[in-house]
Amino acid sequence: MADRVTLHDETWSWRLDQTAEGLVLGVLCGTVGVYNRTVVLQPHEAEMWEKGGPAGLEPLVEAIRNDVANTEFAARDRPDLRP
Numbered sequence: 001m002a003d004r005v006t007l008h009d010e011t012w013s014w015r016l017d018q019t020a021e022g023l024v025l026g027v028l029c030g031t032v033g034v035y036n037r038t039v040v041l042q043p044h045e046a047e048m049w050e051k052g053g054p055a056g057l058e059p060l061v062e063a064i065r066n067d068v069a070n071t072e073f074a075a076r077d078r079p080d081l082r083p
Contacts, residue, residue: 004083008054014061016049018081023049024081025057027064037064039076 006014007023015026023041028034041049048056069071 001060007049008057010054014057015083016057019081021078021081022046024078025060025064026082027061029065029068036082037067037073038078038082039064039073040081 001009003020005018007016007018012028017026019025021040023046024038025041025045025070026036029037034073045060048060050056064073
């Protein structure tokens with residue numbers, strides 16, 4: 001995808017890209033079986049990035065990773081935006 005720019009990449013953890021859809025966060029989840037959950041940041045989440053950089057997004061990354069019951073972030077998952 002030509003209009004995708006990686007802003008930050010924590011290898012084997014998470015990645016933040018700027019796309020036509022907005023800021024897209026991909027988080028590696030799981031333990032024995034790993035999978036990726038990809039979400040478009042909401043305005044208040046984008047502000048966490050703007051104000052705190054990578055450290056500002058760590059609480060969100062952990063919340064996504066720890067949502068093992070798929071109750072909070074599953075509906076926001078966008079597999080179509082995975083690189």
